[in-house]
Amino acid sequence: MRFQDLTFQQRERSILDAASRLFHEQPWDRLTIAEVAAHAGIGKGTLYKHFPSKEALYARLVVEFSQKNLDSLIQQAANAPRAQRLRTVIRRAFDVLLADQVMAQLWMHCDRPDFRQRLTAEMQQQFVELDELYQQVFIGLLKDFLHPLVLDEERLISLLWALEASFLGVMARIATGSFAFCEAPFRVENYFDQIADFIIAGLQGQALQFSSNPNFDKA
Structure with missing residues (x-):
C-alpha cells in the first residue's frame, strides 16, 4: 500500500473515532462537521475529502457497528445448541443495543428510506449488502430453530418480517430510553427475556399453522 493511501486510511479512522466520541458525549444530531473536524485535529475541508456530509459519517458508523454486531451474533449462535440459537441471538442483540443507545438511535435514523436515498451509490450498496447478509443469517437461524x-x-420470509417488526419495537424502546411504561417493579433484563420468549413462541406458533395448513395466508 502506498504511503498516501495508508495516510488517507489512518486519517479516515481518526475522523470516525472522533465522530463516535463526540456523538456519545453530545446530541449527535446537533453536532456540526466543523466540530467533528476540530476534534479530529484537521480542517473542515480535509474532512469533506473523506465524508461529503454528516449523514455519510452516520452511515459509515452504522455500517461498521452493524457488521461488528453481526459477526458477534454469528459467533454466539455457533456456540449455542441448534434449537436455542435464534433465541440466544435475539437476546444477545438486545443487550448489545442497550449497551450503546447512541448507535441504536443512529441505526434507526439510517434505516429510513429517505435517508438512504441521500447517500452515495456506493454507500447505498453497502447497506443493501448488509441487509442481505442479515437476512441470510437470520433465515439460517430460523431453519435451525x-x-x-x-x-x-x-x-x-414472512416469519422474518414478523421477527424484524418485534425487534424494531424493542430497538425503539432502547433508542428512546422509554422503559418507564409501567408502575410495577421493572427490570430491563426481565423485559428482554419476556420479549425474546414472546418472539420465539410467536414464530413457533405461526410456523405450525403454516405447516398444518399449506394454503394458510395464500387466499
Missing part, C-alpha cells in the same frame, strides 16, 4: 419442520422460502 424450526428443524425438522421445513418451510418454503416465502413463509420463512
Whole structure:
C-alpha cells in the first residue's frame, strides 16, 4: 500500500473515532462537521475529502457497528445448541443495543428510506449488502430453530418480517430510553427475556399453522 493511501486510511479512522466520541458525549444530531473536524485535529475541508456530509459519517458508523454486531451474533449462535440459537441471538442483540443507545438511535435514523436515498451509490450498496447478509443469517437461524419442520422460502420470509417488526419495537424502546411504561417493579433484563420468549413462541406458533395448513395466508 502506498504511503498516501495508508495516510488517507489512518486519517479516515481518526475522523470516525472522533465522530463516535463526540456523538456519545453530545446530541449527535446537533453536532456540526466543523466540530467533528476540530476534534479530529484537521480542517473542515480535509474532512469533506473523506465524508461529503454528516449523514455519510452516520452511515459509515452504522455500517461498521452493524457488521461488528453481526459477526458477534454469528459467533454466539455457533456456540449455542441448534434449537436455542435464534433465541440466544435475539437476546444477545438486545443487550448489545442497550449497551450503546447512541448507535441504536443512529441505526434507526439510517434505516429510513429517505435517508438512504441521500447517500452515495456506493454507500447505498453497502447497506443493501448488509441487509442481505442479515437476512441470510437470520433465515439460517430460523431453519435451525424450526428443524425438522421445513418451510418454503416465502413463509420463512414472512416469519422474518414478523421477527424484524418485534425487534424494531424493542430497538425503539432502547433508542428512546422509554422503559418507564409501567408502575410495577421493572427490570430491563426481565423485559428482554419476556420479549425474546414472546418472539420465539410467536414464530413457533405461526410456523405450525403454516405447516398444518399449506394454503394458510395464500387466499
